[in-house]
Amino acid sequence: MVAVVRKAERLSKDTHVGAPIGNITRGTTHPHRMRRVDRWLTGTQTALLRGTDAPLAVDLGFGASPVTTLEMFEALRKINPRTQVLGLEIEKDRVQLAQSAAREGLAFALGGFELQTPQRPLVVRAFNVLRQYQEDDVAAIWTRMASRLAPGGLVIEGTCSEIGRVATWVALREDGPESLTLAMRFGAFELPSDAAERLPKALIHRNTPGERIHDFLQACDAAWAHAATVSSFGARQRWIQMCQSLKAEGWPILGGVSRWRLGELTIAWDAVRPGQSSAL
Numbered sequence: 001m002v003a004v005v006r007k008a009e010r011l012s013k014d015t016h017v018g019a020p021i022g023n024i025t026r027g028t029t030h031p032h033r034m035r036r037v038d039r040w041l042t043g044t045q046t047a048l049l050r051g052t053d054a055p056l057a058v059d060l061g062f063g064a065s066p067v068t069t070l071e072m073f074e075a076l077r078k079i080n081p082r083t084q085v086l087g088l089e090i091e092k093d094r095v096q097l098a099q100s101a102a103r104e105g106l107a108f109a110l111g112g113f114e115l116q117t118p119q120r121p122l123v124v125r126a127f128n129v130l131r132q133y134q135e136d137d138v139a140a141i142w143t144r145m146a147s148r149l150a151p152g153g154l155v156i157e158g159t160c161s162e163i164g165r166v167a168t169w170v171a172l173r174e175d176g177p178e179s180l181t182l183a184m185r186f187g188a189f190e191l192p193s194d195a196a197e198r199l200p201k202a203l204i205h206r207n208t209p210g211e212r213i214h215d216f217l218q219a220c221d222a223a224w225a226h227a228a229t230v231s232s233f234g235a236r237q238r239w240i241q242m243c244q245s246l247k248a249e250g251w252p253i254l255g256g257v258s259r260w261r262l263g264e265l266t267i268a269w270d271a272v273r274p275g276q277s278s279a280l
Helices: 035-044 046-050 067-079 092-101 135-147 192-198 212-233 235-248
Strands: 056-060 084-089 106-110 123-127 154-160 166-173 176-184 264-268
Touching: 035 046, 035 067, 035 123, 035 154, 035 166, 035 176, 046 067, 056 067, 067 084, 067 092, 067 106, 067 123, 084 092, 092 106, 135 154, 135 166, 135 176, 166 192, 176 192, 192 212, 212 235, 235 264
Parallel strands: 056 084, 056 123, 084 106, 123 154
Antiparallel strands: 154 166, 166 176, 176 264
16 A cells, blocks of 8 residues: 655655656545536636647646546536646556546646646646645745646646535636635535635635634625525525625625626635735
8 A cells, every 4th residue: 555645744855856746645536526626617717728729737636536537627628629638646556547547638647746748738726735735835836836837827726625515726827826716515514614624725724813814704704694684595695695795895706696606706816815914
């Protein structure tokens, strides 16, 4: 059995030349676990995906099973039938096992944060990977991945629950992070702040008084409570009301009702980035 990293291990700095950059993670996965991030990707990045003839998308750290990479492939092919998807893993046995799922346009290879791919990827999905590193490593890993992107490309780095009912992610461009998204299944949470335990590594230890992400989650809970007046119309309408209230309060909420009705909430990164908060 291959040894796995302990939670919050430092990024290995003694990797020999040419070897994948990163540490072996636990590799746990589940069918449909990434459905919320894939739905956001195909719903909000259509122009990006269709703007290149044969874009490359990378699923970084696909884990012990390639099932979510296959789901990503099928979702992206509906947007652009010429999309190429490459699943990368740092653990050789996982790559070997994944080969049975390979097909035209879908491949698997050994690789890590260096993203040494046949062409620069337009999209990189790195889910439930950085959660197992230390916060001090996040900025360097983000910079490394983003530097490998094709022009206008996107890194989606985040975390989700075991069966994908609660997910959060940061959208990164070459010049840095641009947004944070919360995506939650109606009926799977009591308060929006329940997403706190699934925050990306850059934020999960920052949900404390005085930090922007803490202020934002508290504002979400307050707006959710206030929206209880429309709860008789269902959780979806209550979530939409919450998002509208947050936007009216001055929070830089991105997107609109078409995304909110799916249980998504996206906010500009500067409003939640680590560091001391400032009043809106």
